[in-house]
Amino acid sequence: MRYKYFLLIILTLLLTTLVYADLNTDKGYTWLISKVYKDGNWQNTNDFDTSLAILALQRGGYVTEAEAGINALISSSRQHSSGCFPRTSCDIKTTSLVILALDTSSKTNVVEAKTKAINWLSSKIITDKSNLEAVKISKLQVVIPAADSNN
Numbered sequence: 001m002r003y004k005y006f007l008l009i010i011l012t013l014l015l016t017t018l019v020y021a022d023l024n025t026d027k028g029y030t031w032l033i034s035k036v037y038k039d040g041n042w043q044n045t046n047d048f049d050t051s052l053a054i055l056a057l058q059r060g061g062y063v064t065e066a067e068a069g070i071n072a073l074i075s076s077s078r079q080h081s082s083g084c085f086p087r088t089s090c091d092i093k094t095t096s097l098v099i100l101a102l103d104t105s106s107k108t109n110v111v112e113a114k115t116k117a118i119n120w121l122s123s124k125i126i127t128d129k130s131n132l133e134a135v136k137i138s139k140l141q142v143v144i145p146a147a148d149s150n151n
Helices: 003-034 048-059 062-072 092-102 108-125
Strands: 132-137 142-143
Touching: 003 048, 048 062, 048 092, 048 132, 062 092, 092 108
Parallel strands: none
Antiparallel strands: 132 142
């Protein structure tokens, strides 16, 4: 009999923890949305933060809010004519993160912006293709220098 009560208490504690964790996740998404998405419009955030927010919102199933972020990212005022992000100071890290954030959309204008960004990124990362290893992350292939055997 004691074993049944003990098991019941453990199960109750586990379920309480899971429900509490789920409520905290909802609070996190609510907070994030309040910072980046107001009145149907994406708020002014830098491209790096916007991409991180889009990735989180996509993961949480907040499609409308994530799409608003994607639309903000691909606006002509944010992407440089060469394809990089941000427009004012092309940056490999930001451009890479934007590509990941745009990856789930199949809209023509998003695919075009993503392709342009990938082309810019690939032209900047590698010039000497000897001694390289390729690592595939999701749909994006990242090429990194092979480990130096002299170290």
